[in-house]
Amino acid sequence: MPRVADHEERRLQVAAAVGRVIAAEGLNAVTVARTAAEAGISVGLVQHYFRSKDEMLLFAYGHVLERFEQRVTALIGSAEVVGTRIEHMVLDALAESMPLDTERRQDWRVALAFTGRAADDPRLGELKTAALNRTRAHIAQAVVNAKECGEVDAGRDEHVEAARIAAYAEGLTSHLYADPEGLPPAAALAALADHLAGVFTGVCTLRDREPGERPSAR
Template sequence: MPRIVDHHQRRALIARAFQRLLAAEGLGGVSFSRVAAEAGVSIGLIQHYFAGRDALLRFAYEDAVGRMSERVRARVRNGEAAGAPTAEVLLDSLAELLPLDEERMIEYRVRQGLQIEASHETGLAQVARRSGAELLGYVTAMVDNGVERGEVAAGVDAPLASRMILATVQGVADQAAMSGPDAFPVGDVLRPVVGLVFTSPPPR
């Protein structure tokens, strides 16, 4: 009986080897031979799944932002199922954008490194725009939900408020990446900013 090959699993194996190398050494230190050694596969297998460097970069970028987004959605589902205030659900889920452990640090470095490449590579730019739009849409929906629940004042510009929150998250992520996640309490930085938007406790 022929062995069934999980092609998506193989692509993910290769992409995550690439991500680890990029996070450790920067994009300039990554080659197909290095990725093959890190993943424990042949260069030919990488070339079978990825037509070239750009295809691997794009898949690795999509994989990183996709895993991050799925963890955000899981935190939202769990928070809403527990009946937590919208502001608390938002704060909890925003932690997935921060480099607070090894997995999230790798994803942060991948996103940062490939966002730079996206400035002159169309495929990566499409991934960056789509990911940014999804994040903005997610936070905007949370702000709109806060308005409906009485946690956010009526008339608040939800997209503008969401951009303020996300800009702060990016700044906190940059500081945490440079100085280490234990260098300062990230929650103490994010909570007041979210509190500028979510000004009222939810009704009991």
């Protein structure tokens, strides 16, 4: 009997193949047969782990969201160790979801494809809604922490600020993906940094990066 770890590893292998197909050819190109070929396994093996294409897509979308959140968690953990200003933690975390380079552009292409399908698939829609809720909650918590350390004025409402920041970042991301020449990565980052600077106006003692420094497009 296969180990649970082997079972999960195979499902992740299929999810990664789905992502590559979407990035190269779009969501409509995803079939069980095409995914199996991309993953280098048999159609029967894919069907052993996923009873239908919709089930396979649901898992793949969840994997995309989880992978992004894992990167952000690792980034924030490293930043906390060196005492990075909270404003810059938020900037770096949001930058992870922006198509600033080839790798992140591919990730966003996959996420965008699933977002479109989520409008007609309630299960995908639930994953999307949950991800948005978590994003706003994380930003709101960052604002709360920043109020406690002095980076954000105590009178600001963390939920209102979280909604504004999330919406602003998502808007920049859409423009950056659709028109990278009209809105280059550096300009998008500068705009987001300026928006955050209007919220995080105070001074915190925990700081290792000057206000003008921004995350690079890898």
